[in-house]
Amino acid sequence: MHPTPRPHDLLWGLRPEHLPQEAPAWARVALGGHVPVVVRRAAAEAGWVAVGVRGTAREQRYASWMRVADIRRLVSPEAVARAGRWRNHPQSHWPALRALAHLQPRFADLGLAWGVTGSLGFELASGVSAAHLDSDLDLLLRAPYPLPREWARTLCSVLDEAPGRIDVQLETPQGAVALREWASAAPRVLLKTQAGPLLLSDPWRAERTAA
Amino acid sequence: METLSFEFPAGQPAQRRALVGCVGSGDLEVLLEPGQAGTLAIQVVTSVNGSAPRWQQLFERMFREQQLPALNIAIHDFGATPGVVRLRLEQGLEELNHG
Numbered sequence: 001m002h003p004t005p006r007p008h009d010l011l012w013g014l015r016p017e018h019l020p021q022e023a024p025a026w027a028r029v030a031l032g033g034h035v036p037v038v039v040r041r042a043a044a045e046a047g048w049v050a051v052g053v054r055g056t057a058r059e060q061r062y063a064s065w066m067r068v069a070d071i072r073r074l075v076s077p078e079a080v081a082r083a084g085r086w087r088n089h090p091q092s093h094w095p096a097l098r099a100l101a102h103l104q105p106r107f108a109d110l111g112l113a114w115g116v117t118g119s120l121g122f123e124l125a126s127g128v129s130a131a132h133l134d135s136d137l138d139l140l141l142r143a144p145y146p147l148p149r150e151w152a153r154t155l156c157s158v159l160d161e162a163p164g165r166i167d168v169q170l171e172t173p174q175g176a177v178a179l180r181e182w183a184s185a186a187p188r189v190l191l192k193t194q195a196g197p198l199l200l201s202d203p204w205r206a207e208r209t210a211a
Numbered sequence: 212m213e214t215l216s217f218e219f220p221a222g223q224p225a226q227r228r229a230l231v232g233c234v235g236s237g238d239l240e241v242l243l244e245p246g247q248a249g250t251l252a253i254q255v256v257t258s259v260n261g262s263a264p265r266w267q268q269l270f271e272r273m274f275r276e277q278q279l280p281a282l283n284i285a286i287h288d289f290g291a292t293p294g295v296v297r298l299r300l301e302q303g304l305e306e307l308n309h310g
Contacts, residue, residue: 058258058259058260059259059260059261118236136235136236138235138236165234167234167235167236169235178233178235178238180233180234180235181232181233186231188302190232190233190238190295190298190299190302192237192295196294197292197294197295197298198298199298199301199302
């Protein structure tokens with residue numbers, strides 16, 4: 001039994017024959033190679049989870065659904081961070097990998113619950129090439145309780161000392177908000193929720209007014 | 212990377228500028244600046260190739276209901292969904308009015 005999948009978790013077990021007829025050929029090819037799918041932030045019926053299939057090209061993304069019963073393996077972004085496989089990555093000069101090496105001890109000192117997402121998280125978890133020299137470092141930070149905007153600014157200054165572009169998403173119980181936006185002076189910030197994006201002054205308190 | 216240009220009819224130039232949004236996957240940055248009277252000029256730099264028809268549709272739908280002030284809008288897109296694009300544009304227009 002796996003924990004309930006959350007956005008950005010990687011799931012194994014979706015097979016080419018599970019895809020609907022209209023699915024693109026590249027998506028079938030990708031799943032035939034036993035690559036994982038990425039949990040999307042979208043609603044699904046009971047017993048199903050919204051997922052995205054990644055192809056080799058950047059625009060190759062296919063949105064689909066997977067039966068929870070078909071999940072063979074689940075790797076969370078935190079598990080990718082804990083495994084620390086970037087230390088053995090052959091392209092250790094990539095800015096995103098250097099940033100990971102730089103940030104890991106600092107995040108540990110701060111006691112943050114964090115994980116690696118995006119193309120690099122996918123590659124580190126699956127061994128399937130997805131990231132490249134110019135890849136951003138995409139991270140998520142679990143934020144079950146409200147974080148002061150001042151704290152967000154302090155964390156941004158920690159990120160600014162690391163190489164490359166780093167995108168940290170704060171995962172609140174309601175959805176995800178960009179750390180940099182929460183650290184800004186914007187009166188309202190964009191929260192990505194299961195029901196779509198919302199503009200809110202407090203991303204920990206989503207009013208029920210969908211966009 | 213693709214750069215796309217769009218033009219729509221508009222009113223008098225806006226009085227101020229606004230910058231909203233975020234650099235990062237699934238998001239976009241929108242800079243709104245006063246433009247030439249009568250023209251709403253939009254430039255989109257996007258990481259998604261072949262997306263021109265989708266932008267055209269989205270803008271047409273948004274600007275059908277309201278005549279906007281004359282603006283030069285620069286969009287830097289990192290694969291945002293149409294829902295995010297619409298919200299960010301609304302947020303930018305709101306800041307022009309109240310900012």
